[in-house]
Amino acid sequence: MxxxxxxxxxxxxxxxxxxxxxxxxxxxxxxxxxxxxxxxxxxxxxxxxxxxxxxxxxxxxxxxxxxxxxxxxxxSEPDTDPPGGDWIKPRRRQSKAGTPEAKAQRNFTDPDSRIMRSSNEDFLQAYNAQVAVDADSQVIVAATATNQAADAAHLISMVSQIESKVGEKPAELSADAGYFSEANVTWLLKQRIRPYIPPDKQRHGELRRVKSLRGPIPKQATLRDRMRRKLQIRRHAEPYQRREQSVKPVFGPILRNLAFRQFRLRGLPAVQGQQLLVCTVDNLLKLYGAKHVA
The missing domain is CATH 1.10.287 (Helix Hairpins)
Structure with a gap:
């Protein structure tokens, strides 16, 4: 309301x-x-x-x-840019300082949830489920749920979770365009993690249709330009395209086999617990299947 x-x-x-x-x-x-x-x-x-x-x-x-x-x-605080500078502080509209807009909303039954846009452009009262998957085994190595719609804000915390659970940092990381920011790419490079994150939203198979570029990178190219060019080169485009065989297939069995299409609990702590439970069950099924195949 x-x-x-x-x-x-x-x-x-x-x-x-x-x-x-x-x-x-x-x-x-x-x-x-x-x-x-x-x-x-x-x-x-x-x-x-x-x-x-x-x-x-x-x-x-x-x-x-x-x-x-x-x-x-x-x-009222001065704006400060994070490393990389690819960040603009959003200007929030308010009728006057400290007073909500008349259109500001809050859900009575689940105040922790937020209105978010789904993949088919519908608006839902929802949470943002995050997972990180090992590209070779498709095992989920990090997971959480938040009430922040933007994905980019979660990249660093998810990588930190991977390191704490696996015991080491990933050698490379692929993510969709929603996770791109110059701050995120700069942080990954400082951690010696090779990033493959397109700065622009990609259509299915779009990178395959681009011919490899030749010649030196312009000196004035921004980090965004460099990442865009990097993913147009075949040897760098292929690691990103592996997402279609690593992360994306994880969601199918969860939706189909576990019939998990929405959170059935209210409140962020309960939703996070359900997210971890579902991911744990999915991992156990993968381990069980791998054991019997072997």
Missing amino acids: SYGRMVSEEERLEAEIRSMLHKAATIDNLEDQKFGDRRGDELPDELANRQARLARNREAKAALEAEARQRAGED
């Missing part, structure tokens, strides 16, 4: 509750006069429901206001 609707809904519910309380008190007095003073102090169902809705409305409204105040404080 939007913040503007929350404000009007709060006013409407308060007026209805006052009216119903007055009506209930009048009826109670009349019944006491007619039947005497007896137990009847339970609130009517319709009044109790409205009070519960009012409490949830106020809680969600307060949360949106707290987030707006926090953003206002962040926006």
Whole structure:
């Protein structure tokens, strides 16, 4: 529900509750006069429901206001670019400092979730599931779920999770365009990890249709330009194209065999636990299958 609707809904519910309380008190007095003073102090169902809705409305409204105040404080700080400089601080629209926009939204049943755009361009109340997969075995080596829609913000934490679980850093890393930023590429290079992350969204098989480039790279080329050129060269395009046989096939069995198409729990900690459980089951099935094949 939007913040503007929350404000009007709060006013409407308060007026209805006052009216119903007055009506209930009048009826109670009349019944006491007619039947005497007896137990009847339970609130009517319709009044109790409205009070519960009012409490949830106020809680969600307060949360949106707290987030707006926090953003206002962040926006007042000077902007600083991370390594690489390929980052622009988003300008958030607010009616005034510390006040949410009228269209700001919060889900009553699962406040941790966020509205996100799906692969088919629909908008859903959702979480962002993240996985990292070993290219050779298709075993999931890192996984989590977050309520941040952008993928690029998760790359460094996922690589750190890989290192903590596997015991070493990956030699190379392939990811889709959603994970590209000059800050991420710069960080991977400093970690001596070869990055294969296109700066532009790629259509299926698009890299295969590009002829290998020749000649020196222009001196004025940005890191984005260099990555774009790198992935147009055959020997670098092939590691990226391996994603079609490594990461993408992982999701099919999870959707088909485990019938896991949506999170069935609410709240970020519970969703993260379910994500880890599903990935663990998928890994166990792979290990079981590998043992019997061998």
